[in-house]
Amino acid sequence: MRAPTVGIAMLCVLLAFLAGASYGAGQARSKVTNLLHESLSERFTPGREVLVDLVEIPPDSRLDAHWHPGEEFHYYLEGDPEISIEGRGTTRPALGTVGHVPFETLHRAAAGKAGARILVFRVHTRGKPWRYLENEQRDGHDAVRK
Numbered sequence: 692m693r694a695p696t697v698g699i700a701m702l703c704v705l706l707a708f709l710a711g712a713s714y715g716a717g718q719a720r721s722k723v724t725n726l727l728h729e730s731l732s733e734r735f736t737p738g739r740e741v742l743v744d745l746v747e748i749p750p751d752s753r754l755d756a757h758w759h760p761g762e763e764f765h766y767y768l769e770g771d772p773e774i775s776i777e778g779r780g781t782t783r784p785a786l787g788t789v790g791h792v793p794f795e796t797l798h799r800a801a802a803g804k805a806g807a808r809i810l811v812f813r814v815h816t817r818g819k820p821w822r823y824l825e826n827e828q829r830d831g832h833d834a835v836r837k
Contacts (some may be wrong), residue, residue, distance in 0.1 A: 748802035767786050771804060
């Protein structure tokens with residue numbers, strides 16, 4: 692009697708593991724690829740650098756709300772982008788247009804059914820983390836790109 696009970700329990704554990712593995716495998720994640728990271732001239736803009744990233748957001752998903760220690764500019768390349776900026780609301784910009792997120796302003800990018808590809812150009816405070824999550828303090832260190 693004990694052997695069938697152990698066998699059934701092991702089968703249940705195996706099925707639960709496989710269900711979890713297949714569920715996680717189907718979920719796409721956003722991707723940020725750095726294309727350029729260069730310091731600007733100290734004579735021109737002391738303490739500033741430029742970051743250029745390609746942000747790829749899977750269909751029907753969104754990034755975490757965050758802000759940057761810099762000015763951010765977007766060029767909407769592909770898909771169905773949606774941008775929410777604190778104090779400005781949410782927009783669905785047309786492809787081939789540009790957008791702006793002011794210095795240290797909380798914002799979030801999302802994508803509709805077609806996903807989104809956005810070229811992001813940022814004039815950034817040198818030495819600071821690339822972004823801060825919504826509830827993170829100004830001196831936090833969320834420097835890991837997703």
